Amino acid sequence: MTLPKYLMKLMAGRILAALAVLVGILQILDLLDVTTEILDRKLGAAGVAYYAMLRLPRLIEQAAPLAALAGSLFTFAKLAGDSAVTAMRSTGISAYRVTMMSVPAVVVLVVVQLAIGMAIAPRTDATLSEWWQKSTPKDPAKVIDPLTFRVGDEIVVAVPRDPDGRSLEKVTIYRRDQTGRLVQKTDARAAVYENDRWRLIEPRFETLGTGSIAEGQARSMDWTENLKPGDIRTLAAGQTTVTPAEASRALAGGLSVRPRTYYDTQLQRSWAAPIASIVMLLLAAPVAMANFRGGGATLLVQCLAAGLLFMVFDGAFTALGENGAAPPILAAWAAPMMFAAFGLTMLIYQEG
Template identity: 50%
Template sequence: MRLQRYVLSVTGTRILGAAAVLLGILQVLDLLEVTTDILDRGLGMGGVFYYAALRTPRLIEQVAPISVLAGGLFAFSQLARESAIIAMRAAGISAYRIVAMAAPAAVAMMLLDFTCAQLIAPRTDPILDAWWKAHTPAADRKETGPVSFRVGDDLVVAANSTADGRTLNAVKIYRRDKSGRMVERVEAPSAIYAAKGWSLSRAVTTRFAGERVDTITTTQMSWASALRPVDVQALFSDNPAPSADSAKRALLNGGTDRPPSYYETRLLGAYAGPFGALIMLLLSAPVALANFRSRQGAVLLTVGLAAGLVFLVVDGLLSALGESGAVSPILAVWGAPVIFGALAINALVNLEG
């Protein structure tokens, strides 16, 4: 138990240190781009810290995998240099067990990654977007609409929306039959979301039946839709990043402006992405068995770092192909983790043997 705590302590502190350094670098680079704008808008240093706090969850999501790789390489190389690995193996402890001792640190980073990406960031992103737009000078403001999207079988066009996503302005809803012909058009100055769903004010409904056109005007009209305010915020956002919940709603007839393959890949990736931390730990594990009195240590360090970076590139490339529909979403999401995980385990088995 004491040995396990020692290995976990060495690995955990190195991973935490790598995460802190990488997060600090990304935070500084991010602030370099926006600090001048924040200060010019009269928001002061308080605005800088507010922006940094709201951006932190997304930055943690970015640094989590690479911090496990860097921390694992540092930790295992230190244990190898101090001959701690040799002592443990002489006591009958295999390399697999040593990796298992360090695994809880990677699991903790994996859970932090999932929490930030799926629970915290989806709440902070709309707040940051609304705050930034509210303090943008009138001369620099850009219109985000009109935006076209699909809600179930309906096609919807809206000029713009409020920051909370509860109001759509200048709404047009086009309904089609099974053959794809438009059979009805609903136009309304605004659509407001309340507890009972969407309500269209002063709606004008035009029905098309062959050459016949009927028009009906109603003061208030209910719009049965799976669309939610959070979906509207994402649709009108400059940099939407669908969470697992929003991707699932999109696949269940929520608001979508992309093909189904995009949301399927995002949904699967939300749960598969955090496992990248475990893959990074496996890629760094062979360094523990390296002989640092020869060139083997430096070679394995370089190969481990290169393999981790290539994994990120391949994973990102497959995800992009999956989102576009070029490859299956399952292959896009799990292809890189399975391939690189197998390669890492194979290298560990060969070195152990």
């Protein structure tokens, strides 16, 4: 077996083991919260297994950066403990090359994260939301709270009428101009989704002029194509995860419930988040030069702390971007770039 294949196999095995452990822990914690409710809905063990399967992609996505950090630390610590890196350096193989030969295993994890975030998780989330709504016990006495959201320049308040999200009742639409000034209020008895667009039933209009209010009504009228039944189901379920496609649609005038900066940041994060695994590899790489007989464990702890600190900074920058306190591109990419540079600096220092 060649050295690159050996290093890649070693790295991949440890990352996979760390990922399995972390996902298992997250899965157990998640099931502790919902198992009782699933059983109360008479869904049985099959329901628990189905829920766990649909939640698995998101858990893998969440655990991937920590798995990359743990797997990289274990790999480089083994190489250092076996004096393998010392032997490789004696033959002219630098620590930079050792790190580069380990990168393909992490790149595979990055590709898996991208596939989950862009394609797999949005579908499993939608399936889970629909399944959960259908299995919710019907309670005629339960009061359904109205939903408030934006569609383009319109603010909408409505009550969902069915679990499919294809009809609304008690609809009120506030339309604004480009400056944010209210120009029209529309009240409708209901709204139904037909032929890929929404239709208002018995709408009444109040149009605000400079010094007057004009009123009107109709039996029905077309409303918007930018709102989908899945959006209504997601809002009714209280789901907080935003997919890249949903963020793009919100920025293009589709459904939104948060500021524009939130969706801008989420769109940037969909590409920046998987890069965290490569950053973790760079932060762990200096451990390959550790001397565990001469206090090398301290370097291991420092690299672990750097990885955890990266996650804290990444979360803080993301929060700043979502609230508009920092530009979205800076909020998404600042922490990965800063800590990648820090990891390379540590590696150069150790190699020097």
